Amino acid sequence: MSATIFGLLGAALVGIGLFGLLVRRDALLRILAFNLLGGGVFLVFGAVARRGAGAGLPADPVPQAIILTGIVVAFAATTLAVALVLRLAAAKDRG
Template sequence: MNTVFLYALVGIGLFCLGLFALIVQAHLLRKILAINIMGSGVFLILVALARRTEGGIPDPVPHAMVITGIVVAVSATALALVMILKVTESSGQPEFPDEESK
């Protein structure tokens, strides 16, 4: 088992952990955190992949992809946080309302 494989395994673990939390957790902030953890899992795999090249010189393309990905994740999180505030403002709780109560 080499290092890259280990990183990939951890990345997949994070992705699955985040997916699980996204489905199970009711609190919207936790859902957003879960999405971010899933994203970190993908980014971790990307960074690890950059070292796969021969001669030990890292491949710059995955790095560029990670940076772009982080920018996208930050903007998405910002939008999500504002929306959590708005949902909380209008319903009094940072969760989705129950379908039955509608």
């Protein structure tokens, strides 16, 4: 039951993030939208892990390992994007 709720919430986050990423023009908002979208994907993946658990385990460990990697990658992507936005702002200030 709870896995279904988490899955649906994850799907909702994916929807919100995708909308923001496609519609917003501002770079910072799009980066935030990308993070929402990523969070939604990780939640869906977590629900998949819960549902796929067998042999008395609380959850399937493979998706959890993948989520951890995914979070690190998303964090790196965010820092890279923010650094780029800062450089761009500095370049605009210079003229």
